[in-house]
Amino acid sequence: MWSDVAQRPAVPAPLATDATDAPQRKASAVTQGFLQIDRLSKAFVPAKPVFADVSFTLDKGEFVCIIGHSGCGKTTILNVLAGLDTATSGTVIMDGREVAGPSLDRGVVFQSHALMPWLTVRQNIAFAVKSRWPDWKKSQVDTHVEKFVALVGLSPAIDKKPSQLSGGMKQRVGIARAFSIQPKMLLLDEPFGALDALTRGTIQDELMAIVRQTQQTVFMITHDVDEAILLADRILLMSNGNETPEGYRPGGIAEVVVNPLPRERTRASLHHLDGYYALRNHIVDFLVTRAKAH
Numbered sequence: 581m582w583s584d585v586a587q588r589p590a591v592p593a594p595l596a597t598d599a600t601d602a603p604q605r606k607a608s609a610v611t612q613g614f615l616q617i618d619r620l621s622k623a624f625v626p627a628k629p630v631f632a633d634v635s636f637t638l639d640k641g642e643f644v645c646i647i648g649h650s651g652c653g654k655t656t657i658l659n660v661l662a663g664l665d666t667a668t669s670g671t672v673i674m675d676g677r678e679v680a681g682p683s684l685d686r687g688v689v690f691q692s693h694a695l696m697p698w699l700t701v702r703q704n705i706a707f708a709v710k711s712r713w714p715d716w717k718k719s720q721v722d723t724h725v726e727k728f729v730a731l732v733g734l735s736p737a738i739d740k741k742p743s744q745l746s747g748g749m750k751q752r753v754g755i756a757r758a759f760s761i762q763p764k765m766l767l768l769d770e771p772f773g774a775l776d777a778l779t780r781g782t783i784q785d786e787l788m789a790i791v792r793q794t795q796q797t798v799f800m801i802t803h804d805v806d807e808a809i810l811l812a813d814r815i816l817l818m819s820n821g822n823e824t825p826e827g828y829r830p831g832g833i834a835e836v837v838v839n840p841l842p843r844e845r846t847r848a849s850l851h852h853l854d855g856y857y858a859l860r861n862h863i864v865d866f867l868v869t870r871a872k873a874h
């Protein structure tokens with residue numbers, strides 16, 4: 581594949597990189613800056629913040645991925661956006677309100693599935709659905725739960741408990757649960773990490789279809805460069821904190837890459853698209869050479 585990269589003609593301006601500008605899509609003033617993250621930092625150890633000065637925005641309906649090496653602080657950022665952790669400094673504003681705690685407006689899929697082990701798949705998801713719509717009748721909850729379980733291909737396992745499921749199946753329950761509450765925003769922490777390639781592909785396609793249909797706003801962590809290129813409108817490249825001759829430098833968003841590929845892209849067509857290899861190389865180069873030393 582790499583030799584193929586060299587043979588391809590250079591694509592004019594494949595990457596628009598800008599740390600602040602939103603992508604040039606049809607976004608009205610109302611939907612721009614739906615999520616605003618301003619100068620976020622987090623220090624578990626006072627003198628050595630994991631990251632500092634992290635600022636970015638997400639427009640409504642936008643899909644943003646963040647990529648970076650282990651330990652740079654991706655999950656920490658996601659937890660702060662979810663309201664599950666607090667930042668040392670900085671603010672997060674969603675839909676005009678400061679995020680100050682967890683909310684059913686945000687659906688979270690955790691890096692590890694976080695299901696309630698004593699409840700079945702149906703009960704795990706119904707628990708979330710009933711929290712979201714407390715007035716719903718049982719039949720309404722059942723129909724809704726069954727729809728989202730079917731979506732992730734788990735109907736045959738709907739009455740099983742997490743201990744009876746594989747890692748990938750548990751992860752799919754987590755995905756169904758996050759989708760089922762129809763949140764204003766989805767926060768996904770490597771949601772497909774535990775899935776085999778085939779299931780991963782199918783669920784990526786499903787996720788893309790639902791997100792496009794529902795104009796869902798998504799912030800997703802991934803380690804998979806192709807997954808980011810397939811799904812994201814913009815990709816945030818995050819660097820690790822590191823020691824430099826001038827002292828410790830916290831991690832942060834080193835660059836924001838706007839995905840130039842047409843939004844109608846599919847897994848099968850991705851690597852035939854002009855600009856794909858340039859984009860891929862750019863991200864891989866970042867991970868290899870810049871992510872840990874800046």
Ligand SMILES: Nc1ncnc2c1ncn2[C@@H]1O[C@H](COP(=O)(O)OP(=O)(O)OP(=O)(O)O)[C@@H](O)[C@H]1O
Nearest residue numbers: 624625630648649650651652653654655656657691
């Ligand atoms: N509760 C905590 N107490 C102390 N340190 C923590 C805590 N949570 C995270 N850290 C540290 O903060 C850093 C960032 O962790 P985080 O889980 O956000 O990384 P990540 O980018 O999601 O990594 P991975 O790709 O491995 O999931 C790590 O060095 C981790 O050890």
Ligand SMILES: [Mg+2]
Nearest residue numbers: 654655656691
């Ligand atoms: Mg993580």
